[in-house]
Amino acid sequence: MTVDITKSPERVTAPSPQRRGLARRAQLPRWAVPGGLAASAAVVGLVLALVGFSTGLFVVGTVVLFTAGLYVASRIVEGSRKATDRLVTVIVTSAFGLAVIPLISVICTVVSEGLARFDVEFFSSSMRGVVGEGGGAYHAIVGTLIITGLAALMSIPVGLLTAVYLVEYGKGRLARAITFFVDVMTGIPSIVAGLFAVALFTYLVGPGARFGFAGSVALSVLMIPIVVRATEEMLKIVPNELREAALALGVPKWRVILKVVIPTSIAGIASGITLAIARVIGETAPLLVAVGLTTAMNVNAFDGRMATLPVFSYLSYATPGVPREPYLERAWTAALVLIIIVMVLNLLARLIARVFAPKTR
Amino acid sequence: MGKAIEAKDLNIYYGSFRAVEGVNMLIRPKTVTALIGPSGCGKSTFLRAINRMHEVVPGARVEGRLELDGEDLYGPGVDPVGVRRQIGMVFQRPNPFPTMSIYDNVIAGLRLNNKKLSKDATDEIVEKSLRGANLWNEVKDRLDKPGSGLSGGQQQRLCIARAIAVQPDVLLMDEPCSALDPISTLAIEDLINELKQDYTIVIVTHNMQQAARVSDYTGFFNIEGTGKPGKLVEMDETKTIFSQPKEKATEDYVSGRFG
Numbered sequence: 001m002t003v004d005i006t007k008s009p010e011r012v013t014a015p016s017p018q019r020r021g022l023a024r025r026a027q028l029p030r031w032a033v034p035g036g037l038a039a040s041a042a043v044v045g046l047v048l049a050l051v052g053f054s055t056g057l058f059v060v061g062t063v064v065l066f067t068a069g070l071y072v073a074s075r076i077v078e079g080s081r082k083a084t085d086r087l088v089t090v091i092v093t094s095a096f097g098l099a100v101i102p103l104i105s106v107i108c109t110v111v112s113e114g115l116a117r118f119d120v121e122f123f124s125s126s127m128r129g130v131v132g133e134g135g136g137a138y139h140a141i142v143g144t145l146i147i148t149g150l151a152a153l154m155s156i157p158v159g160l161l162t163a164v165y166l167v168e169y170g171k172g173r174l175a176r177a178i179t180f181f182v183d184v185m186t187g188i189p190s191i192v193a194g195l196f197a198v199a200l201f202t203y204l205v206g207p208g209a210r211f212g213f214a215g216s217v218a219l220s221v222l223m224i225p226i227v228v229r230a231t232e233e234m235l236k237i238v239p240n241e242l243r244e245a246a247l248a249l250g251v252p253k254w255r256v257i258l259k260v261v262i263p264t265s266i267a268g269i270a271s272g273i274t275l276a277i278a279r280v281i282g283e284t285a286p287l288l289v290a291v292g293l294t295t296a297m298n299v300n301a302f303d304g305r306m307a308t309l310p311v312f313s314y315l316s317y318a319t320p321g322v323p324r325e326p327y328l329e330r331a332w333t334a335a336l337v338l339i340i341i342v343m344v345l346n347l348l349a350r351l352i353a354r355v356f357a358p359k360t361r
Numbered sequence: 362m363g364k365a366i367e368a369k370d371l372n373i374y375y376g377s378f379r380a381v382e383g384v385n386m387l388i389r390p391k392t393v394t395a396l397i398g399p400s401g402c403g404k405s406t407f408l409r410a411i412n413r414m415h416e417v418v419p420g421a422r423v424e425g426r427l428e429l430d431g432e433d434l435y436g437p438g439v440d441p442v443g444v445r446r447q448i449g450m451v452f453q454r455p456n457p458f459p460t461m462s463i464y465d466n467v468i469a470g471l472r473l474n475n476k477k478l479s480k481d482a483t484d485e486i487v488e489k490s491l492r493g494a495n496l497w498n499e500v501k502d503r504l505d506k507p508g509s510g511l512s513g514g515q516q517q518r519l520c521i522a523r524a525i526a527v528q529p530d531v532l533l534m535d536e537p538c539s540a541l542d543p544i545s546t547l548a549i550e551d552l553i554n555e556l557k558q559d560y561t562i563v564i565v566t567h568n569m570q571q572a573a574r575v576s577d578y579t580g581f582f583n584i585e586g587t588g589k590p591g592k593l594v595e596m597d598e599t600k601t602i603f604s605q606p607k608e609k610a611t612e613d614y615v616s617g618r619f620g
Contacts, residue, residue, distance in 0.1 A: 171419060241456040245520070248414055249470035249527055250446030259473050263460045358459035358509065 026077050033070070040066035063094055107339070114336030117329045126307075127295035133326045137334050139297040140312035144341075146301050147212050147291065147308055148281045151219035156273055158220075159227025166228070167235040168257055185225035193221040194286025201290075210292040212301030215308070218286035223276050230272025234265040267356040274349035278342045284310035309338045363391040363561045364430040364447075364530040366411060371425035372590075373403065373410050375418065380406045382590035384425075386580060393553060393562045395572035395599065398582030398614070403591025404565045407582070408533050411563065412448035413441040429530070446474075449529035453536040455516035457508035457523070464504040466519055467491060470527035486526055494522035495552050514545025521552065525560070532556065534564040538571065550575050569615060573603050581611045 044061035048054065067090045075083035117136075126139035162182070166175055197218035201209050238261050246256040262269070292305035293315055313334035320327030366388040373381040381403035388394045396404040409415040410423050413434065427434045434444050457466045467487045471478060478486075487504070491497040496518040500511070508519050517537060524532060534553075538546040553562060553575045566572050572579055580596040595608045606612045 239456070241452060241454060242458060244414060244417065245452065245456045245458070245523075246469070246473060247417060248412060248445055248450035248452075249473065249523065250442050250444075251470070251473040252442050255473055255475075260458060260460075264458070358507070 025079055025082075027082075028074055028077055032073065036070050036073070037062070037066050040069060063090075066090070067094075110332060110336050110339055113329070113332035115333075117326075117333040118336060122330070122333055126297050128297070130295070131321060132323060135326075135330065137307070137309060137312055137330065137337065139294065140307040140309045140334060141337060142297065142299060143212065143291075143306040144281060144308045144310075144338075146299065147215045147287065147306065148219065148277060150213060150216035150301055151223055151280060152273075152277050154216065155220040155223040155227050155276070159224045159273075159276075160231055160269070162224070162228045163231035163235055164257060164262075166232055168253070168261070182225045182228045185221070186229060188222075189285075190218075190222055190283050191285040191289070193218045194289040196221060197286065197290040210290060210305050211303055212291055212298070212306040215287045215291035215306070216301065218290045219280045219283060222283065222286070223280045226276040226279055227273055230276060231265075231269050234268035234272060235261060237268075238264045263356075264358060267353040267358075270352040270356060271349035274345050274352065278345040278349075281341060281345070282310050282338050284314050287311050288314065309334045309341075313338070363559060365390045366531060366561065366563070367426075367428045367431075368407075369426040369428070371407070371410070371423065371427055373406050373415060374420075374422050374424070375406075376420035379590040381410075381582075382592050384593045386593060386596055388561060388563060389578070390430075390561050391557055391559070392577040393557050393564060393575050394578045394580065395576035396563065396565045396580045396582060397567070397569060397572050398591070398594075399584065400567075401587075401591070402582040402584040404580075404582045405535055406591070407593075408535055408563060408565050409450075411531070411533055412450055413444045414450060416441065446470075446527060447529050448531040448533060449524035449527060450533045451517070451520050451524050451535065451537045454540050455513055455520050457511075457516050457519050459507065459509045461508060462505045463500050463508045463511070463519060466508040467522050467526050469523055490522040490526040491519075493525050493556070494518045495548060495555075496522055512545070514541050514548060517541060517545065517549060518552065521549070521556075525556070529560070531561045531563065534562065536565050536567060539567060546571070569603075569617075573599060579603070581606075581608075581614060583610050583614070 041058075041062045044058055044065055045053075048058055048061070067087065070090065071083050071087045074086045121134060122136040122138075123141070124138055125134070125136040127135045127137075128139075162178065166178060170178065194215075197214045200217065201211075201214045242260055242264060243256055246260045247253070251259070287308050288311050291308060291311065293311050294305045294307050298304050298306050313331045316327045316331035316334070320331075366386075368384045368386045371381065371384040371386075372379060384407060396408065398404050406415060410427065411434075415421050415423065423435055429444075429447065433439065458469055461469060464487055465472065467490050468478075468483050471483070471486070488497060488501075491500065496515060499515060500506075500519075508516065511519060517540075521532075521537075538549050541549065550571065553564065556562060557577075564572075564575065576599045578596065579599045579602040581594045581602065582591050583594045584591045595602065595606055595611045597606070602611060603615050606615065612618075
């Protein structure tokens with residue numbers, strides 16, 4: 001209903017159901033929701049104060065009491081339809097709250113634990129010759145950027161072209177097979193990608209070879225299907241009318257794709273690609289087996305082990321030295337840096353989407 | 362500019378389904394020819410066959426001959442891209458490119474084909490095409506704004522400007538006014554009258570008053586039932602079709618007794 005009947009109090013107090021026209025019913029006042037929530041919190045808080053306080057119980061108790069109270073009050077005052085509406089609203093909001101709790105908890109933990117070593121030294125020195133305190137993850141940050149960058153360099157063209165093939169050219173069995181295997185590949189465990197890269201490079205350059213490029217190959221195995229999927233969905237929503245308009249102007253098909261279809265969907269494609277990068281940049285298992293870890297800076301992805309943030313974090317945490325604390329602090333800070341990189345990538349994706357999006361005025 | 366089109370025993374298929382059967386039709390140069398008929402009778406399919414847009418649909422094909430001033434459009438070695446450069450098309454729903462400005466939309470046909478043109482030359486083409494489409498006065502101050510910001514009628518005229526900017530010989534229009542209001546429709550109809558000085562125009566329309574208003578010749582397509590192919594029942598001068606058609610079906614249709 002768009003009619004705001006709270007503005008006419010006499011109708012609220014004296015509804016006249018016999019009147020023809022729009023049916024009017026009483027409504028709970030605006031403050032019913034915040035007031036009810038505060039009242040439930042107070043009641044549950046008092047009860048818990050008597051038997052012993054616990055945060056989890058307090059939140060759950062408040063939500064349950066509030067939901068029940070609101071439903072009953074709404075059912076009495078507003079009728080069953082509005083009551084159901086309010087009940088479902090509360091359930092949906094609670095589910096959202098439940099989903100957000102782990103996210104906020106992770107961020108809080110990582111920030112509070114990671115801030116201790118979030119200093120200049122962490123970003124300016126490697127672990128070369130460092131035992132115990134000090135040291136940093138400069139080498140791991142550079143390693144992560146190089147390996148992920150190389151992975152992106154391989155995955156983006158392959159993924160983009162595969163998606164163009166599937167949407168614009170692919171008909172029949174081959175396209176269906178590719179779609180199927182892309183779906184399968186989006187689900188493969190990341191360690192399988194790592195083992196694949198190890199096996200491949202064992203075959204090519206001999207056993208025991210660990211270097212950055214092997215990690216890039218492993219990451220692109222994970223990344224290509226994500227890029228294909230994201231791009232495919234974006235290309236599919238480009239209206240067919242635009243393709244026909246360009247074709248009818250006598251433009252060859254490849255040029256229609258290059259100049260009309262891709263520019264129209266570039267915003268979605270760019271953010272999809274950025275999200276794919278964000279998804280693989282934190283992979284640990286494949287890099288652990290394919291790249292390993294070093295304590296010193298290595299910028300040559302084709303020779304020798306490289307440090308990466310996830311592996312650095314994992315190994316500092318799993319096999320710390322003595323004393324333990326500096327290792328654990330460095331592990332948390334590495335995790336924090338990784339989260340920040342992913343966040344920056346996400347913001348970048350939004351920015352790209354905004355810059356490239358078709359404008360209407 | 363302005364060439365004749367002749368269809369000889371043309372059959373049009375979607376896969377194994379014959380959508381249009383045995384069309385023989387002569388479209389005279391620099392005239393407006395309207396194609397009318399009930400929904401699903403194949404008039405749009407026939408229109409799309411003329412500039413080989415029909416075959417964009419997977420499995421679609423054509424049998425018979427379709428000639429542009431005597432040249433077979435479906436002859437061996439004829440490039441559909443070349444055909445479409447000579448035979449432009451305006452669609453039912455206005456479809457300006459959303460990523461491009463008004464200016465870029467008009468010269469899209471040239472720029473997408475990588476023609477190297479000086480700024481002066483493109484300026485001239487844009488102004489001429491927009492004037493040709495009766496849109497110049499409305500948009501001359503905002504040529505750098507996106508084409509999708511215009512009203513529906515303006516967008517459709519922008520699409521017409523885009524189609525005539527490549528200087529085709531023939532202009533096909535597939536129900537160009539069906540998504541527009543009466544005032545925009547009038548603007549487009551006036552435009553069609555002006556355009557026939559230079560172009561051969563074929564227009565598909567559901568609106569019989571429109572066919573009567575704008576066209577010199579009218580072709581009536583009909584279908585015997587669902588699943589049957591559409592056929593060209595009768596084609597003649599528009600005033601004959603609307604006053605004394607030879608076929609009973611045509612008379613029933615134009616007098617509104619069915620369809």
